Amino acid sequence: MRIISAERLRQAVEALILSVSRSLPSDVRAALQSALAEESSVQGREILRQLLANADYAEATGLPLCQDTGTAVFFVEMGEDARIDGAGLQATLETATRNAYASGYLRNSMCHPLTRANTGDNTPISLHLDLVAGDGLRIRFLPKGGGAENMSRCAMFAPSRGISGIRDFVLDTVRQAGPNPCPPIIVGVGVGGTFDLAPTIAKKALLMPLDMPNPDPDAAALEAELLDAINRMPIGPGGLGGTRTCLGVRLLLRPCHIASLPVAVNIQCNAARRGEICL
Known part of the structure; x- marks a missing residue:
């Protein structure tokens, strides 16, 4: 012991x-910098510049x-x-x-x-x-901030809804959220488990680094598909329009009952703070 x-x-x-x-995790900062380089909207680029400047100021001053x-x-x-x-x-x-x-x-x-x-x-x-x-x-x-948390959702689907049902639910959740969760966002998705477990693994998915490949190839493929579809939505940084609404989609899976298909979406804002210690 x-x-x-x-x-x-x-x-x-x-x-x-x-x-x-x-402070922002290094992978989130890198994702914001990549978004700035790729964003097509003038307003979107300015929002991203402000977010990066804010992160620099917080680290320099010790302010939240x-x-x-x-x-x-x-x-x-x-x-x-x-x-x-x-x-x-x-x-x-x-x-x-x-x-x-x-x-x-x-x-x-x-x-x-x-x-x-x-x-x-x-x-x-x-x-x-x-x-x-x-x-x-x-x-x-x-x-976990309140604005992004309020935009999160959980659903209990019939298994017949399948992958297309999961995809539609995630995209509808992001579409309804619009500018409210302070984009660019990170989307945590939990699929499987039970009514209580799906939201927990969706939140846990937000702990996965953006630059870490998903070890499940099926989950990785769905992450990439969802990220592309979300960034085709005209929400953009700060909700002012643009092409970089989302920095990443992270998906965790758990086995579920044969009669169920639980799906949960936990949205994270651009201030995607996280960290860990081991003792």
């Missing part, structure tokens, strides 16, 4: 939250990349032979979130769903935990 100090974990997660909130510093979403893979000493995993992540959002002057965005009273510290977090073999601890952090 490997013992991991809760205090060590707290400090590492606080640093992760602050770093992720202030976006005013919406998001719901604190964690995907954790914890080894069955690892144990947190001093506090529980969720409690430690909650404490780290409170501390980081306070010290980094990150906006508190969590509220009671009926009264809308702010919780005051950006908790509770959203925690997805997988127990895996070994004694490691991998923590991936995804601050």
